[in-house]
Amino acid sequence: MSxxxxxxxxxxxxxxxxxxxxxxxGLTVDEVSGITRVRVPIVHGIEQDDFSRCGGDVYARGHxxxxxxxxxxxxxxxxxxxDAEHGGRPEPTPAAPLFEAERIRPEPxxxxxxxxxxxxxxxVVGFVGFTLFTSGSEDGGSTVAEDTPPSKPAADPATRxxxxxxxxPSTSAIAGVPANKVTVQLTAENGQSWISAQxxxxxxxxxxxxxxxxxxxxxxxxxxxxxxxxxxxVQLFVNGKEVKEVGADGQVQRLSYTKGDPExx
Numbered sequence: 001m002s003x004x005x006x007x008x009x010x011x012x013x014x015x016x017x018x019x020x021x022x023x024x025x026g027l028t029v030d031e032v033s034g035i036t037r038v039r040v041p042i043v044h045g046i047e048q049d050d051f052s053r054c055g056g057d058v059y060a061r062g063h064x065x066x067x068x069x070x071x072x073x074x075x076x077x078x079x080x081x082x083d084a085e086h087g088g089r090p091e092p093t094p095a096a097p098l099f100e101a102e103r104i105r106p107e108p109x110x111x112x113x114x115x116x117x118x119x120x121x122x123x124v125v126g127f128v129g130f131t132l133f134t135s136g137s138e139d140g141g142s143t144v145a146e147d148t149p150p151s152k153p154a155a156d157p158a159t160r161x162x163x164x165x166x167x168x169p170s171t172s173a174i175a176g177v178p179a180n181k182v183t184v185q186l187t188a189e190n191g192q193s194w195i196s197a198q199x200x201x202x203x204x205x206x207x208x209x210x211x212x213x214x215x216x217x218x219x220x221x222x223x224x225x226x227x228x229x230x231x232x233x234v235q236l237f238v239n240g241k242e243v244k245e246v247g248a249d250g251q252v253q254r255l256s257y258t259k260g261d262p263e264x265x
Contacts, residue, residue: 015049021071025194025229026252036066072209182259184224185237187215194229226255238262
C-alpha cells in the first residue's frame with residue numbers, strides 16, 4: 001500500500017475541478033460556453049472527463065485553458081494534470097545538426113575604406129568648428145560681460161505674496177469621465193467575482209475573475225454590456241456615478257450601460 005501518492009489520488013480530475021469552479025462562480029454551462037466560445041456539448045463532455053469531442057489533444061488543451069480562465073482556475077496547473085493523465089505532450093522534433101566549424105568559418109573581412117574616409121572628414125570638420133568657436137569666445141567675451149544687465153535684488157521674503165493654495169480635488173473631478181463615451185469601473189469590494197465585459201459591437205473586452213481589492217475600468221463610444229458572477233461583491237461606477245444595489249451575494253447579473261446612464265439595462 002503506497003501512502004506517498006495519496007494527495008495526487010485524492011485531487012479531483014480535470015473535468016470535475018472545472019465543474020466545481022464553475023458552480024462556485026455562479027455560472028451555468030450555457031454562460032461559460034458563451035464566454036469561451038466552446039460549444040455546450042464539449043463543455044459537458046470535458047466536465048465528465050470525456051475529451052473525445054475536442055478533436056485531439058491540442059484542441060483539448062486549448063479548451064481546458066479557456067474554461068480554466070473563465071472559472072478562475074490556474075490554466076497551467078490543469079494543463080499539466082491533463083498531460084499527466086493523457087500521455088503528456090508529444091516529443092519535440094530534434095533540431096538539425098550544426099555544421100562543422102570549418103564549414104562556416106567566415107572569410108577574412110576587407111578593410112572598409114569608405115568608413116575610414118568618413119571618419120577622417122568628421123574629425124577635420126570637428127577640429128575646424130572647435131577652433132572657430134574658441135577664437136570667437138576669446139574675442140567677444142568681455143563685450144558680453146559688459147552688456148549684461150545687473151541682476152535685480154531678490155524680493156524681501158516678508159513682501160512676497162503667498163502661493164495660491166491648490167484646490168482640493170472634488171468628487172466630480174475624481175470621477176470625471178469623457179462626456180461622449182460610456183465609462184464603467186468595477187471594484188471587487190466584498191469578495192471576488194467573475195466578470196465579463198463586451199463593447200457595443202459584441203466584441204469581448206475582458207473576462208475572468210476580479211480578485212478582492214482589484215479594479216477594472218472599461219470605456220466604449222456607445223454601450224458596455226456586463227456579466228457579474230457574484231454581483232453582491234462588486235462596487236460599480238457608471239459615468240462617474242455609483243450604482244447602488246448592483247445585486248446580491250452569489251447572484252449572476254447581466255447589465256448594460258450607455259452614455260446617459262447609470263440605468264440598469
